Amino acid sequence: MEEMLKTEDLWVSIEDRQVLKGVYFSMNYGEINVLFGPNGAGKTTLMMTLMGFPKYKVEQGKIYFKGEDITHLDLYERAKLGLGISFQRPPTVKGVSLEKLIGIINTNGRSREYLDSIIDKLNLSGHMHRGLNDGFSGGEMKRSELLQLMVQRPDLVLIDEPESGVDIENIALVGEAINSLLGKDKVKDKKRSAIIITHTGYILDFVNADKGYIVFDGKLLCRGNPRDILSEIKKHGYRRCAECR
Ligand code: ADP
Numbered sequence: 613m614e615e616m617l618k619t620e621d622l623w624v625s626i627e628d629r630q631v632l633k634g635v636y637f638s639m640n641y642g643e644i645n646v647l648f649g650p651n652g653a654g655k656t657t658l659m660m661t662l663m664g665f666p667k668y669k670v671e672q673g674k675i676y677f678k679g680e681d682i683t684h685l686d687l688y689e690r691a692k693l694g695l696g697i698s699f700q701r702p703p704t705v706k707g708v709s710l711e712k713l714i715g716i717i718n719t720n721g722r723s724r725e726y727l728d729s730i731i732d733k734l735n736l737s738g739h740m741h742r743g744l745n746d747g748f749s750g751g752e753m754k755r756s757e758l759l760q761l762m763v764q765r766p767d768l769v770l771i772d773e774p775e776s777g778v779d780i781e782n783i784a785l786v787g788e789a790i791n792s793l794l795g796k797d798k799v800k801d802k803k804r805s806a807i808i809i810t811h812t813g814y815i816l817d818f819v820n821a822d823k824g825y826i827v828f829d830g831k832l833l834c835r836g837n838p839r840d841i842l843s844e845i846k847k848h849g850y851r852r853c854a855e856c857r
Pocket residue numbers: 626627629631649650651652653654655656657658827
């Protein structure tokens with residue numbers, strides 16, 4: 613079976629600054645892959661490039677999703693193919709309420725009952741009529757991002773630091789939401805997949821990740837068991853990994 617996602621020798625710049633320097637990555641359907649790495653290594657850049665944000669300029673290399681070359685597809689076309697993203701720092705949109713946005717995203721016509729049940733589960737009932745992310749706490753923003761993804765239901769979700777700004781109690785909630793999003797809470801879903809960027813690794817306590825990588829200086833290094841990689845980072849920092857390659 614072909615891979616769900618593959619990048620070949622991906623070089624990406626932002627405003628003439630070379631950030632990704634030859635990323636080779638591939639993942640199969642149904643997998644959860646985790647990216648670690650120091651600040652500024654290029655983790656967010658990789659996700660934003662996969663999603664197709666125009667600021668991230670592909671200088672060289674290819675991106676394939678479900679067997680199709682998507683390197684030069686527009687963002688909305690990638691979304692239609694089944695890609696979705698949860699931002700590290702989602703923007704504030706004062707004139708658009710979360711309720712309104714959910715209505716726009718809900719192209720599959722999910723019932724009011726279903727929407728209310730997930731809104732309730734994510735503890736967002738009191739936030740639906742406020743401007744999007746307007747004055748939301750870090751944790752509320754992350755939950756709002758997950759709500760949007762649960763309505764969109766992409767086949768591959770790119771989740772950038774789901775636990776940043778989330779207090780310890782709510783990390784379990786975020787973890788459950790990710791599992792539910794991926795259908796991993798019920799019958800094992802063979803298809804839904806995720807790439808998750810994590811700094812702290814807390815999310816690994818709630819989500820059953822298959823593979824981990826370290827992003828270091830614009831490259832992908834050290835593929836392995838995510839828990840082993842995390843304990844290695846805790847013991848020796850990131851540099852040791854960069855040296856051993
Ligand atoms: P990470 O998510 O691993 O912390 P990023 O992908 O956000 O790293 O950033 C990688 C590098 O690209 C950093 O050096 C960062 O300063 C730079 N960068 C990110 N966004 C911009 C931008 N809009 N303009 C210029 N440089 C940027």
